[in-house]
Amino acid sequence: MIVTVRLGGERREVVADPGETLDRIAARADWPLNTVCGGRGRCGRCAVVLQSGHFRGRNAELTAEPSHPRRALACQMTPLEGTPCEFEIPASSRRIESGRMVADCAISLRVWKSRLQRAPLRRPADPLGSPTSDVELARDAILQYADDVEFGIEAVSEIAMGLGRPDASDVWWIERDGRAFAGGARAATAGQPLGLAVDIGTTTVVTALVELASGRQLANASDYNAQLSRGADVASRITAAETPGGVAELQRLVRGTINELIQRLCVSAGRSADDILHVVITGNTVMQHLALGLPPHGIGRIPFRPVVRRYPLLRAERLGLAVGPLAWVEAVPSLSGHIGGDLTADATVAGLLQRRGRWLLVDIGTNGEILFWDGHHLRCTATAAGPAFEGAGLSCGMRADEGAVERLRWRGDHFEYETIGGARPAGLCGSAVVDALAELAQAGLMDSTGRLDTAALDRRGAAVVIRQAGHPVHAVVIAPSEASAHGVPVILSEADIAEALKAKAAIHAGIMTLLHLAGCGPADLDGLILAGGFGRHLHLRNAMRIGLLPELPLECIEVIGNGALGGALQGLGDPAAPAEWDRLLRVAEPIELNLCDKFETEFVDSLLVPHADPTRFARLLASDSAPPTQRPPSTSRHIV
Amino acid sequence: MARHEALYAAIAGGNKGAVETILQQELATGRSPAELLTETMIPAMRDVGERYSRKEIFIPQMMIAARAMDAGLRILEPLLAKSGHEPRATICIGTVKGDLHDIGKNLVAMMLKGAGFHVIDLGTNVDVTKFEKAVHDGAQAVLMSALLTTTMPYMKTVADHFRGEKGVKIIIGGAPITQEYADEIGAHGYGEDAGAAVRVVERCLGLAG
Numbered sequence: 001m002i003v004t005v006r007l008g009g010e011r012r013e014v015v016a017d018p019g020e021t022l023d024r025i026a027a028r029a030d031w032p033l034n035t036v037c038g039g040r041g042r043c044g045r046c047a048v049v050l051q052s053g054h055f056r057g058r059n060a061e062l063t064a065e066p067s068h069p070r071r072a073l074a075c076q077m078t079p080l081e082g083t084p085c086e087f088e089i090p091a092s093s094r095r096i097e098s099g100r101m102v103a104d105c106a107i108s109l110r111v112w113k114s115r116l117q118r119a120p121l122r123r124p125a126d127p128l129g130s131p132t133s134d135v136e137l138a139r140d141a142i143l144q145y146a147d148d149v150e151f152g153i154e155a156v157s158e159i160a161m162g163l164g165r166p167d168a169s170d171v172w173w174i175e176r177d178g179r180a181f182a183g184g185a186r187a188a189t190a191g192q193p194l195g196l197a198v199d200i201g202t203t204t205v206v207t208a209l210v211e212l213a214s215g216r217q218l219a220n221a222s223d224y225n226a227q228l229s230r231g232a233d234v235a236s237r238i239t240a241a242e243t244p245g246g247v248a249e250l251q252r253l254v255r256g257t258i259n260e261l262i263q264r265l266c267v268s269a270g271r272s273a274d275d276i277l278h279v280v281i282t283g284n285t286v287m288q289h290l291a292l293g294l295p296p297h298g299i300g301r302i303p304f305r306p307v308v309r310r311y312p313l314l315r316a317e318r319l320g321l322a323v324g325p326l327a328w329v330e331a332v333p334s335l336s337g338h339i340g341g342d343l344t345a346d347a348t349v350a351g352l353l354q355r356r357g358r359w360l361l362v363d364i365g366t367n368g369e370i371l372f373w374d375g376h377h378l379r380c381t382a383t384a385a386g387p388a389f390e391g392a393g394l395s396c397g398m399r400a401d402e403g404a405v406e407r408l409r410w411r412g413d414h415f416e417y418e419t420i421g422g423a424r425p426a427g428l429c430g431s432a433v434v435d436a437l438a439e440l441a442q443a444g445l446m447d448s449t450g451r452l453d454t455a456a457l458d459r460r461g462a463a464v465v466i467r468q469a470g471h472p473v474h475a476v477v478i479a480p481s482e483a484s485a486h487g488v489p490v491i492l493s494e495a496d497i498a499e500a501l502k503a504k505a506a507i508h509a510g511i512m513t514l515l516h517l518a519g520c521g522p523a524d525l526d527g528l529i530l531a532g533g534f535g536r537h538l539h540l541r542n543a544m545r546i547g548l549l550p551e552l553p554l555e556c557i558e559v560i561g562n563g564a565l566g567g568a569l570q571g572l573g574d575p576a577a578p579a580e581w582d583r584l585l586r587v588a589e590p591i592e593l594n595l596c597d598k599f600e601t602e603f604v605d606s607l608l609v610p611h612a613d614p615t616r617f618a619r620l621l622a623s624d625s626a627p628p629t630q631r632p633p634s635t636s637r638h639i640v
Numbered sequence: 641m642a643r644h645e646a647l648y649a650a651i652a653g654g655n656k657g658a659v660e661t662i663l664q665q666e667l668a669t670g671r672s673p674a675e676l677l678t679e680t681m682i683p684a685m686r687d688v689g690e691r692y693s694r695k696e697i698f699i700p701q702m703m704i705a706a707r708a709m710d711a712g713l714r715i716l717e718p719l720l721a722k723s724g725h726e727p728r729a730t731i732c733i734g735t736v737k738g739d740l741h742d743i744g745k746n747l748v749a750m751m752l753k754g755a756g757f758h759v760i761d762l763g764t765n766v767d768v769t770k771f772e773k774a775v776h777d778g779a780q781a782v783l784m785s786a787l788l789t790t791t792m793p794y795m796k797t798v799a800d801h802f803r804g805e806k807g808v809k810i811i812i813g814g815a816p817i818t819q820e821y822a823d824e825i826g827a828h829g830y831g832e833d834a835g836a837a838v839r840v841v842e843r844c845l846g847l848a849g
Contacts, residue, residue, distance in 0.1 A: 300789075449704055451701065498701075607700040
């Protein structure tokens with residue numbers, strides 16, 4: 001049968017096989033969708049708008065007409081014969097790079113000093129004079145700059161070949177703790193050496209290409225991690241890794257994603273991938289293990305122990321990365337099985353251990369990772385927040401992309417909203433969900449347990465009832481169908497609110513549990529560093545009003561954006577970074593929240609808005625009668 | 641005695657402080673703890689479970705209600721024991737070996753207590769030996785939870801251990817668990833969520849709902 005697929009103003013007709021789901025049909029139209037959960041109907045990122053025809057879903061059949069378009073998950077829907085079927089793909093559901101897939105880090109390095117260095121190889125004037133071997137010739141060149149140097153077999157053979165070539169005039173190496181790791185020989189006329197920073201997330205891989213001598217960022221690129229086809233979360237990746245050949249397969253998948261990104265980076269920067277000679281990889285511990293081909297099995301169950309925390313230096317060749325074959329690949333050390341190199345990178349770029357007083361660092365993604373530094377101890381933990389703040393798993397959730405509502409205010413009888421790119425609203429991203437909860441609670445339209453006052457909303461024309469698994473569920477209208485991008489209203493249901501409450505409770509309870517273990521409270525904090533893409537665009541005051549973050553003066557909160565990528569870049573351009581990673585490893589004290597008595601009580605207390613003990617947010621609640629003030633969004637400064 | 645409306649509302653609404661205050665007042669005036677439990681508190685908790693299944697309320701509201709119920713039970717339990725009040729049945733529950741996830745399992749335990757069961761809570765990282773001891777101590781059903789795909793295979797180890805032991809019912813649940821998995825390992829029951837858990841235990845033990 002023929003199915004019409006629409007995107008923007010364009011239409012394509014696809015011949016579909018019987019029983020084929022709409023996400024596959026969209027892929028045939030060359031518009032692949034975000035089936036982040038592997039097409040299992042879990043992540044909600046492949047939503048499409050059914051415009052006409054009959055469709056079969058998981059539980060029921062649906063009929064759509066142009067006057068009654070229906071929103072549905074493409075991976076759960078098949079078109080039925082007999083009627084012309086047509087559906088539209090919202091831009092937000094396409095599997096393409098998002099402009100906001102956060103490569104931005106708000107902290108810039110003060111000084112850039114490449115850890116990759118090179119020196120001229122001087123052939124002796126008298127060939128019979130000392131030194132006595134090619135390698136010693138190279139060593140003498142390097143020892144002008146470093147205390148000690150190590151030659152692996154690759155460097156030895158490369159130098160041997162290089163010295164045989166008339167154009168190999170330089171020797172290069174990377175420096176780690178005053179020690180040089182020889183790379184190889186290189187022509188002085190070859191392209192400028194480049195560095196690559198890679199942040200491997202369970203969902204997204206973010207990369208940056210940088211010119212090593214200057215520290216200039218040449219390009220950013222990001223994409224979904226191809227391992228998504230093997231499960232959406234870290235635990236399911238471990239399970240996949242435990243099958244025969246699983247580790248190699250998962251390594252192959254993520255390598256494919258990284259290599260594709262490298263190609264994109266090089267095309268957009270007009271450079272050759274062979275010039276990439278230093279790669280720094282960060283990410284959660286499981287992703288780092290899989291990228292290096294190490295089994296992550298131990299992280300999947302008690303005692304959650306990784307194979308290694310301080311990863312050995314490797315050649316790119318060994319990992320199959322499409323960069324200079326002798327490039328050095330370094331992975332930022334992981335603090336524990338649950339707290340990966342991404343947090344080490346966050347902490348390094350934020351200079352956490354250099355700070356005086358008591359500091360929290362919170363990185364909010366699918367997991368919320370929390371570090372607490374009190375000048376002596378670095379307590380660290382991970383808490384399962386779920387994907388609600390990434391816009392996934394909600395009826396109208398979407399990632400922070402064009403058309404996503406990112407700011408909201410309740411105006412007495414309707415929501416006033418701002419969307420990314422000023423487009424018509426297509427869905428809600430995490431920051432809008434936080435705003436909605438805060439505004440509804442303040443207007444008295446949502447109680448402390450997350451129930452909507454449907455009668456009051458109805459009087460204002462803002463109530464709607466949706467059906468979920470056959471049951472009616474109350475919802476509030478954020479943008480009515482006539483204003484929205486796809487002719488269906490953008491709503492937030494009580495089920496969505498419950499998901500957001502679980503997420504915010506997990507983060508808040510994690511924070512409070514760590515503080516409690518250290519015998520202090522929010523009032524004792526000197527500051528809170530917020531990392532991660534979600535934190536970058538969050539209305540901080542609203543995050544406190546709903547009890548996601550503890551009550552703190554706004555000036556005590558620093559938003560650093562993608563600190564993981566920033567920290568990986570720092571690994572390329574700050575010779576002190578590896579020593580700092582090692583220091584973090586030494587002081588880190590991983591805490592298992594499920595073993596802390598306080599955690600569960602605190603979690604249930606934190607499910608309420610703002611909290612079972614609202615006096616913890618007393619200052620904020622008292623000042624809510626005054627008009628809220630918000631710092632203007634800080635302009636993003638890239639690391640250069 | 642009719643149900644105590646204020647107590648019922650306090651439990652259903654998750655108002656822990658009110659539950660405690662009302663119970664203390666009522667007990668001081670000589671009300672029977674068993675009656676407060678069976679006439680008011682158990683029906684209130686059943687209502688919470690049913691509203692959850694109908695998607696009228698969600699996990700946060702159910703958790704808050706369960707905690708209010710738990711606070712009430714803490715007051716009543718010593719008095720009930722003294723008066724010889726019999727629980728409907730005894731079950732044991734634990735998160736399986738290798739897994740430390742507590743909160744979902746605790747919610748199920750609270751819902752079962754709230755439905756009048758005696759619950760032996762074995763905690764997390766529970767191995768066969770601990771389940772075995774609980775069965776020896778009178779548990780008629782073994783409830784297992786796992787939150788990780790990496791730890792759920794241990795459920796089969798436990799199920800295999802109890803296969804053939806007459807009368808012991810194996811009931812499983814947790815985020816990665818499905819009915820298919822329950823069938824595969826030969827479990828007697830699968831609870832999709834904390835609301836369904838009470839019903840599946842009642843069904844497996846042949847108790848009227």
